Amino acid sequence: MKLINLIKKVIDPNHCSNEAYINYLKRNNIYVGDHTIFYSPRHTSVDIQKPHLISIGSYCKITTGVIILAHDYSISVARRVFGEFIGGTAPTKIGDNCFLGMNSIILPGTTIGNNCIVGAGSVVGGGVP
Template sequence: MKIINALKKKISGRMSSEEYSAYLRGKGATIGKTTVFIDPKQTHVDEQAAFLISIGDYCTITAGVTILAHDYSFSVLNNTYGIMPQNHRQTKIGNNVFVGRGATILMGAEIGDNCIIGAGAVVSGKVPDNTVWAGNPAKQISTLDAFKEKRAKYYEDGAITLAKGIITRLGRKPTYEEMGAYIGLFAPRTEEFRKYFEALSKRYETVADNVWNMEKKYIDLDDFLEKNHLV
């Protein structure tokens, strides 16, 4: 009955990430702790061979992702040559991996730890630890270290873009909550403001401390807005 109810939820789109993970585990898949399926309704994990699929801890699987452990291309050989050479392979995704929207992880793929797979990528073969991949077929486009430096460089620009969008489109100043992880730039490091940092740790316990320990460049949110000529 539990499996039937889980299947009904999956079909209706009401299944949560936790429920979908439990459903896949029930079919033999390995799903690590704190791994999240952003939109289970639009995620396609090979249920026929789920026991050949392993996804590590702290992974983010976004909408439209497909993860396979077999294919059906042998049907062409069946119709042409009268043979049925089925093919199954283990598919592994390591720890702390982000899989972008619409990516396809083909059977036999082995993605290492701390990897980023870009939206729409088609991944096969081995993906080394600490790398960033994109494209069809997917190729390495960066190391994780280089990606970190690039994102850090534009971190403040992202904060300005977000704040400007709220001011321009909503006609008011942004709140600390709306600024998300950008608050590391300007939020006072006092107990009064600690709650805003703690709110960032709904999934990862380390986020609050990591943002808290960032270099603070402004007195507060108003100072950030004024010095960037947003108000």
């Protein structure tokens, strides 16, 4: 088992552990609070296209398959019809002591307050107090 972990660490050092993934996110200017845990960093996606727009609070538990976004490039379809316009990015904030269930998706512009639970498979947009 140690050999497999070593190979994973060499191939993808940024996703080999919770600590490595948090360091990777912080190096990319994403705020991650203390004691937050990514249970499956290899299967979690935090949008690094607009890193300054994402913040994740302290004591959060983020499970496998979670996607956290700060941009939406589907707007490019409308741009062909209506021309150039502003949009497609928005701040995404997750409060302290939150649990994000398996395969949940946090859309751009979402604010999740403190002490919230997002159920498995949820798509969350807007505000959750």
